[in-house]
Amino acid sequence: MTRKEFSDSKNRQTAGAILAQPGENPLTGGAPRDDTLFVVWAEGPCNAKFNNSPHPSFLRNHFPPVPFRQLARDMTQASSSPTDPLALVGRHCLFILEEMGRIALFLAHAFAKMFALPLRAGEVLQQVHFIGLKSLFIVSLTALFTGMVLGLQGYYTLVKFGGEAALGTVVALSVIRELGPVLTALMVTGRAGSSMAAEIGIMRISEQIDALDTMDIDPVHFLASPRLAASIISFPLLTAIFDVVGIIGGYLTGVVLLGVNSGIYLGRMEAAVGMEDVSGGFIKAATFGIIVATVCCYQGYMTHTRREGFGARGVSYSTTTAVVMSAVLIFAFDYVLTSVLL
Amino acid sequence: MNGRPPLIEFRNLRKSFGSQVVLDGVNLSIEQGRVTTIIGRSGVGKSVLLKHVVGLLTPDSGEVLYRGKNLFQMSHKERKALKSQFSYMFQSLALFDSMTVGENIGLPLKEKTRLSKTEIRERVLAQMKQLELEDIEDKYPSQLSGGMRKRVALARALITRPEIVLFDEPTTGLDPVRRAAVHNMIARYQGELGFTAIIVSHDIPEVFRISQKVAMLEKGRILFEGTGNDILHCSDPAVRRFIEGDEEPDEEAQST
Ligand SMILES: Nc1ncnc2c1ncn2[C@@H]1O[C@H](COP(=O)(O)OP(=O)(O)O)[C@@H](O)[C@H]1O
Ligand SMILES: [Mg+2]
Numbered sequence: 343m344t345r346k347e348f349s350d351s352k353n354r355q356t357a358g359a360i361l362a363q364p365g366e367n368p369l370t371g372g373a374p375r376d377d378t379l380f381v382v383w384a385e386g387p388c389n390a391k392f393n394n395s396p397h398p399s400f401l402r403n404h405f406p407p408v409p410f411r412q413l414a415r416d417m418t419q420a421s422s423s424p425t426d427p428l429a430l431v432g433r434h435c436l437f438i439l440e441e442m443g444r445i446a447l448f449l450a451h452a453f454a455k456m457f458a459l460p461l462r463a464g465e466v467l468q469q470v471h472f473i474g475l476k477s478l479f480i481v482s483l484t485a486l487f488t489g490m491v492l493g494l495q496g497y498y499t500l501v502k503f504g505g506e507a508a509l510g511t512v513v514a515l516s517v518i519r520e521l522g523p524v525l526t527a528l529m530v531t532g533r534a535g536s537s538m539a540a541e542i543g544i545m546r547i548s549e550q551i552d553a554l555d556t557m558d559i560d561p562v563h564f565l566a567s568p569r570l571a572a573s574i575i576s577f578p579l580l581t582a583i584f585d586v587v588g589i590i591g592g593y594l595t596g597v598v599l600l601g602v603n604s605g606i607y608l609g610r611m612e613a614a615v616g617m618e619d620v621s622g623g624f625i626k627a628a629t630f631g632i633i634v635a636t637v638c639c640y641q642g643y644m645t646h647t648r649r650e651g652f653g654a655r656g657v658s659y660s661t662t663t664a665v666v667m668s669a670v671l672i673f674a675f676d677y678v679l680t681s682v683l684l
Numbered sequence: 685m686n687g688r689p690p691l692i693e694f695r696n697l698r699k700s701f702g703s704q705v706v707l708d709g710v711n712l713s714i715e716q717g718r719v720t721t722i723i724g725r726s727g728v729g730k731s732v733l734l735k736h737v738v739g740l741l742t743p744d745s746g747e748v749l750y751r752g753k754n755l756f757q758m759s760h761k762e763r764k765a766l767k768s769q770f771s772y773m774f775q776s777l778a779l780f781d782s783m784t785v786g787e788n789i790g791l792p793l794k795e796k797t798r799l800s801k802t803e804i805r806e807r808v809l810a811q812m813k814q815l816e817l818e819d820i821e822d823k824y825p826s827q828l829s830g831g832m833r834k835r836v837a838l839a840r841a842l843i844t845r846p847e848i849v850l851f852d853e854p855t856t857g858l859d860p861v862r863r864a865a866v867h868n869m870i871a872r873y874q875g876e877l878g879f880t881a882i883i884v885s886h887d888i889p890e891v892f893r894i895s896q897k898v899a900m901l902e903k904g905r906i907l908f909e910g911t912g913n914d915i916l917h918c919s920d921p922a923v924r925r926f927i928e929g930d931e932e933p934d935e936e937a938q939s940t
Binding site: 545553 | 738739764767768770771772774776778779780781782791792795796
């Protein structure tokens with residue numbers, strides 16, 4: 343039943359993921375998501391018909407669908423053999439690559455539309471309020487406990503070789519470079535990212551996104567761009583607050599509780615932390631903002647193409663996927679950025 | 685009919701969802717400035733047909749022509765220009781449920797025109813008044829009755845004064861008085877603005893009063909095409925059964 347959505351969604355990148363079900367008539371029954379890889383290119387040329395390309399029937403003559411379906415089925419059957427783990431890995435990798443490509447296209451679209459008229463400043467502001475301001479409490483709380491734990495752990499590690507004077511430096515650098523951006527992003531993903539995916543997902547399944555489209559309002563421009571802009575603004579600001587509160591947390595345990603000299607804690611910190619540490623943390627934060635907004639909006643936007651569930655169940659899958667994928671990408675990009683920035 | 689090419693023309697339109705063939709070669713033309721009503725049993729593909737006109741679905745084969753031009757071969761720009769003339773009222777209404785009624789109705793104006801806030805509000809209120817939707821401007825769609833929601837969707841579809849309006853079951857579920865009111869309104873609008881309308885409706889025979897053309901969709905094709913009067917006097921057994929609300933005889937008896 344998902345066929346329609348696959349062949350007709352406004353995102354024609356996914357069109358055509360229709361056919362192959364191993365061991366079955368390709369025209370009946372739903373195939374698991376990862377079995378559809380081959381079909382995407384098989385049906386691909388037909389998707390171009392919206393972009394002024396030759397007539398579908400012309401394409402049909404040159405790309406007769408039946409042999410492709412046959413081929414797709416054969417290939418899927420061959421490769422979906424459960425005894426062939428290599429094929430399984432290959433298929434999953436291909437699927438992930440493909441999905442990343444689609445997300446990148448979505449990002450490019452949303453990003454470009456951020457600067458298109460109308461600018462939707464009001465909506466951006468509203469999203470900053472929701473993503474930024476309303477996350478303030480939870481981010482501060484996380485920061486406080488993280489800083490306090492760092493103070494404790496750092497102290498007991500450093501005291502082993504008499505280095506507790508470096509506690510301020512340790513706390514500040516780990517918070518500013520690493521924990522601030524990452525933990526902020528994770529917390530905001532849970533709070534705001536999930537709700538982005540759910541809200542847009544519900545709009546998708548109740549045809550509200552189609553309605554925008556028929557009104558000639560670009561849904562990506564209308565829904566995703568303001569959230570993307572607001573995330574790029576909010577994430578670094580929240581990270582800055584995390585940094586400060588985290589350092590205060592370290593101060594509380596290190597100085598107030600365990601008796602490290604206050605002047606040394608702050609003085610060493612000031613000497614050791616450079617501007618490049620701070621700006622590096624902000625670069626990370628902005629990147630994570632882009633990742634979270636893009637992935638969460640994308641997952642909601644594509645809810646109708648999910649094959650695991652429809653309706654409310656589909657939205658729930660979208661939300662889960664959005665959060666998990668955001669978190670994984672945050673860690674992956676954290677590593678990449680760290681190695682680049684260091 | 686009048687020498688001009690039809691405004692919209694379906695040519696041999698085919699659409700399947702998986703193995704389910706929904707449209708199996710639909711041929712139909714929609715004349716400019718007329719009201720065309722599409723009737724047919726539920727699930728026969730009327731909504732699917734309409735969605736092809738606004739580009740929400742793409743045909744498997746066949747074409748939809750707009751003034752002789754294939755909709756699915758148009759450039760992005762042409763399509764955009766076209767979209768601004770169309771208005772589509774969804775069967776599911778597709779109201780923005782996080783926006784108030786006023787915002788819902790005003791959205792197309794806010795997004796697509798340069799009208800000021802007060803001008804938009806005036807137009808929204810006027811439109812709401814016309815559809816007897818007073819005093820609910822600040823309510824949300826979920827706080828309204830089904831009939832009210834329907835009229836909000838109607839208001840949203842008409843607020844831009846579109847040239848072509850597609851109504852997917854605008855009156856289903858309304859009481860007889862409101863139904864007549866909606867029909868009258870469509871007729872009046874058509875008189876004033878001269879728009880082209882395609883209505884999917886089950887209000888037989890009331891809707892025939894305002895339609896210049898009636899087409900019946902059955903088994904993926906247009907089974908009948910003509911005026912309301914024609915269809916009421918049509919002798920085709922399938923058409924008669926539908927009009928009179930008789931039950932379908934079983935498949936074997938039918939295949940003869
Ligand atoms: N998105 C879809 N995916 C699969 N099948 C669909 C989809 N939309 C419509 N259909 C099928 O197409 C047929 C016609 O639906 P529809 O056009 O909504 O009927 P109606 O004439 O009542 O408006 C139905 O049998 C329905 O199951
Ligand atoms: Mg319908």
